[in-house]
Amino acid sequence: MAISVKNLSKSYGENKVLNDFSKVFEDNSFTCIMGKSGVGKTTLLNVILGVTKQDAGEICGRENARFSAVFQENRLCENLTALLNVKMVTDISGRYSRSDIINMFKRIGIDGEDKKPVSDFSGGMKRRVAILRALMADFDILVMDEPLKGLDEETKGSVVELIRELTEGKIVIMTTHDPAEPKLFDAEIIQI
Amino acid sequence: MNSTTKFFRKRKGTIFAIVFWLLIWQIVSICLKSDILLVSPIKVVKCLGELIVTFDFWRAVGFSFIRIIAGFLLALILGIIFATISYDIKPIREFIELPLSVIKVTPVASFIILVLIWIPSKNLSVFISFLMAFPVFYTNIFKGLSTVDDKMKAMADVFRLPISGQIRYIYIPGVIPFFKAACSLALSFSWKAGIAAEIIGLPRGSMGERLYEAKIYLNTDRMFAWTVTIIAISVVFEKIVGFAINKAMDRLEGR
Numbered sequence: 552m553a554i555s556v557k558n559l560s561k562s563y564g565e566n567k568v569l570n571d572f573s574k575v576f577e578d579n580s581f582t583c584i585m586g587k588s589g590v591g592k593t594t595l596l597n598v599i600l601g602v603t604k605q606d607a608g609e610i611c612g613r614e615n616a617r618f619s620a621v622f623q624e625n626r627l628c629e630n631l632t633a634l635l636n637v638k639m640v641t642d643i644s645g646r647y648s649r650s651d652i653i654n655m656f657k658r659i660g661i662d663g664e665d666k667k668p669v670s671d672f673s674g675g676m677k678r679r680v681a682i683l684r685a686l687m688a689d690f691d692i693l694v695m696d697e698p699l700k701g702l703d704e705e706t707k708g709s710v711v712e713l714i715r716e717l718t719e720g721k722i723v724i725m726t727t728h729d730p731a732e733p734k735l736f737d738a739e740i741i742q743i
Numbered sequence: 744m745n746s747t748t749k750f751f752r753k754r755k756g757t758i759f760a761i762v763f764w765l766l767i768w769q770i771v772s773i774c775l776k777s778d779i780l781l782v783s784p785i786k787v788v789k790c791l792g793e794l795i796v797t798f799d800f801w802r803a804v805g806f807s808f809i810r811i812i813a814g815f816l817l818a819l820i821l822g823i824i825f826a827t828i829s830y831d832i833k834p835i836r837e838f839i840e841l842p843l844s845v846i847k848v849t850p851v852a853s854f855i856i857l858v859l860i861w862i863p864s865k866n867l868s869v870f871i872s873f874l875m876a877f878p879v880f881y882t883n884i885f886k887g888l889s890t891v892d893d894k895m896k897a898m899a900d901v902f903r904l905p906i907s908g909q910i911r912y913i914y915i916p917g918v919i920p921f922f923k924a925a926c927s928l929a930l931s932f933s934w935k936a937g938i939a940a941e942i943i944g945l946p947r948g949s950m951g952e953r954l955y956e957a958k959i960y961l962n963t964d965r966m967f968a969w970t971v972t973i974i975a976i977s978v979v980f981e982k983i984v985g986f987a988i989n990k991a992m993d994r995l996e997g998r
Contacts, residue, residue, distance in 0.1 A: 602897045618901050626898040630916040635997035639912045640902045666998045688902055 552612060552691055553577050554599070554722060559608035561594050568594045572608070574741060576692075581723045583733040586743040592726040593623055595743070596694045599724065619690035621698045621725075625681040629670040633680045634663050637687055644689035655683055659709050674701050682710055686717040693718055695725035699732060711735045782963040790964040791971060800972075807868065807950040808976060811937035814872030815930060821873075822880025822925070829881075830888040843878045851875065855940045864944030868951070871940035876929035883928075887921030888914065911995060919992055926984050934977040 554576045561569040568591035576582055584592050597603035599610060600618055619640075627636050634652060641647040647655075656663030659679045669677055682698055698714070699707050714723075715736060727733070733740045751758065765784050772783040794800045829836035846854075851871065858870050891914055899909045941951020950969060957965035 600897075600901055602901065617903070620898075620901050622894070622898065624894070626894055628895070628912050628916060630992075630996050631912065632997040635912075638997075639904065639908055642908070643903060643905070668996060668998075684902075 552616060552722070554610065554612040554616065554692060556595075556599065557609050557611070559595070559598060559610070560606050561591065561598060561603070562606055569598070569605070569743075572743065576722050576724055578722060579720050581718070581736045581738040582725070582741060583736070583738040584724065584726045584741050584743060585728070585730070585733075588728075590743050592743065593696055596620075596696050596724065596726060599692075600694055616691045617689055619685045619688040619693045621681050621685045621693075621695040623696040625677050627669050627677055627681055627684070630668050632666060633661055633669055633672070633676075634665075636669060636680055637663075637684045640684055640688040646689060647687055652683075652687065655687065655713070658713055659683060660706055675703065675706065678702060679706065679710060682714070686713060690721065692722045692724070695723070697726055697728065699727070699729070779961050779963055782967055786964045787967040787971060791968040794965070794968055794972075803948055803950045803953050804972065804976065806946075806948045807937065807941060810866065810868040810949075811872045811933050812980070814869040814874075814937065815876050815933040817869070818873045818876035818880050818929060818933075819926075822877055823884055826881050826884035826888060829885055836885075839881070843881060846874060846878055851936045851939060852943065855943045858940075859944055864941075864946040867940045867944040867946065868937040868949070872933035872937040875932040875936040879929040879932060880922075880925050883921040883925035884918055887918030890921075891917040915995060916992075919988070923985065923988055926988065927981055930977060930981050930984065934973060938973055 556572060556574050556576070559569050559572040560567070568589070572591075572595065574582075584595060586592055594603060598605045599613070600620055601613065628639070631639075633656065634649070637652050637656075638649070641652060653663035659682075661676060661679055661683075669680055672680070678698070678701055682695075685693060685695065699710065702710060723736070723738075725732075725736075725738075732738075768781075768784050772778075772781045775781050778786065825835075825839055829839055854874055855867065855871055858867060862870060895913050896909075899913055904912070938951050938954065941949040942955050943951075945952050945955060950973060954966060954969045957963075957969060
């Protein structure tokens with residue numbers, strides 16, 4: 552499966568954020584999109600996800616693809632526990648058991664059996680829950696908007712390891728500002 | 744510290760306020776020297792003690808409770824259904840909101856008198872408590888649904904969350920604070936309006952009828968005793984409903 556973006560354009564009023572963007576994201580590829588703030592990185596991800604509609608251009612190969620995402624603002628269910636935030640997506644496929652999820656949480660330094668709602672978590676903890684939710688969902692294409700932002704070096708290491716492990720053979724598209732991050736994933740870099 | 748001491752420590756402000764107002768009530772009743780004008784709290788407690796051991800008391804409580812709570816529950820169910828439909832279908836919203844605005848501004852006594860023509864007084868309190876509680880449930884649940892973030896809906900779409908999952912994880916947590924507030928307000932409205940309907944309609948064996956009789960025979964202590972009973976039932980039921988909602992939410996939220 553590959554996803555092909557052709558001549559994509561998107562404006563917000565007078566502000567043109569995407570201008571005639573084209574790219575083929577091949578199967579088993581990891582792509583990092585880089586660029587200054589406001590150039591349309593998040594918009595591009597949202598268009599690929601189908602959350603935002605483009606003004607012009609087309610995206611092929613999206614029809615039967617299963618998506619997963621780490622959004623810029625986490626989008627966790629704040630009243631729920633970390634476990635339930637992940638379980639709500641893993642229950643769809645039934646691929647992972649409760650203990651699988653708890654073990655994954657352990658690897659990224661979170662107590663998966665904690666009864667606290669995620670609203671009580673720190674920003675970094677919430678980010679890790681959002682990443683794990685995305686990784687444990689059943690997907691062909693994973694879209695991540697600055698996933699490692701706000702994580703300390705130590706947790707970043709375990710999260711990177713988990714991302715590499717659980718995205719093998721998939722299409723991954725992520726945005727970042729950090730020039731060191733693409734190297735962590737041996738990713739192709741696209742500047743927009 | 745044992746649980747009883749903890750309980751009193753936590754509520755010392757409320758307990759102090761209750762004692763303070765009871766004292767004021769007692770002092771004013773002593774000053775007035777007339778049980779008809781204002782009976783003392785001690786006499787009310789005594790009268791309540793006498794009433795509470797009679798079968799007639801519990802029969803009247805059961806009669807009114809079942810009807811008022813039936814109206815409340817009916818409003819709760821239909822409020823949820825109609826608010827959900829209105830949230831999805833705008834023309835239905837406009838269709839429902841007009842009669843709701845009329846219900847909100849019409850005096851409850853007008854409804855009671857009007858409805859008495861249509862239905863027997865026995866079931867009047869069901870209808871009236873429903874009528875008072877329905878707009879509260881409808882409005883609050885609709886508001887709750889409207890506050891659900893579009894970004895969370897988009898997240899649900901991306902993860903292909905089924906409708907049952909969306910309801911459980913996104914809509915219910917969003918609506919719950921509004922639902923809790925609606926329960927509290929609607930219960931209070933239901934009891935007030937339901938008892939008012941019974942006082943006007945005088946269905947046999949109801950609390951409203953007992954209250955009316957106490958007024959006719961100038962049994963102020965009885966009148967106060969029945970009023971205290973109504974307040975107590977309303978408060979206890981509200982606490983039970985609140986507790987049940989919290990427990991259900993704890994389960995739903997994985998705690």
